[in-house]
Amino acid sequence: MEITRTTLGIAVGIAGTLFLGYCVYFDQQRRKDPLFKKKLRERRQKAQQNASRSRTMGGPLPDMSDHEAMQRFFLQQIQLGEELLAAGDLEAGVEHLGQAVAVCGQTQQLLGVLQQTMPAPIFHLLLKKLPEVSERLRASMKASGKMLQEEDVE
Incomplete structure (x- = not known):
């Protein structure tokens, strides 16, 4: 057939x-x-x-012992913060800049630069939000099992 x-x-x-x-x-x-x-x-x-x-x-948190990963995370947070501030989303922009400050090794110098380049009300919002962001970052790193040194997050 x-x-x-x-x-x-x-x-x-x-x-x-x-x-x-x-x-x-x-x-x-x-x-x-x-x-x-x-x-x-x-x-x-x-x-x-x-x-x-x-x-x-801002995505997955980097390994605190990997300097290059920390640097990429820092730059990513700065860029996201600037983009969000330019778009008018102050809360999210300050959040990302706060994360960048929290992982920065030279916190005081970065805050000095940000103070000179940002409008005063936004900078004050950043200062006000910084302890909260640092604590949240510290808690999420501990929860994810990433080792965290006291000097890494200020």
């Missing part, structure tokens, strides 16, 4: 239709599940929290 192209096309069409029907049926069953919407909301909230946490922290 020879299988023609027409017979093969019909068989593939029927198989595709059955597969599509199978997908639609189980999607409907999934959506009817009373816990589906709850699970979906929880999953979305968790993803949103992870996204906001990574935006707040």
Whole structure:
């Protein structure tokens, strides 16, 4: 018995239709599940929290013993802070600049430069937020298991 192209096309069409029907049926069953919407909301909230946490922290924290990684993190935080301040998002911009100051080895010199280059109200907001940012950075590094020296975060 020879299988023609027409017979093969019909068989593939029927198989595709059955597969599509199978997908639609189980999607409907999934959506009817009373816990589906709850699970979906929880999953979305968790993803949103992870996204906001990574935006707040500027990505993964570097290893404090790796000088190059710390330097990249510092420069990234400075750049993000400047971009956010320029865009008008003062809170997030100050947050990133605070993280840069917190990991900087020469904190006083950096604060002096920032004081000269930033408007006074924003600089005061940075000074006010700096202890909170430093503590949060210290806590997140301890939680992630990264060793932290007292002189690394001031």
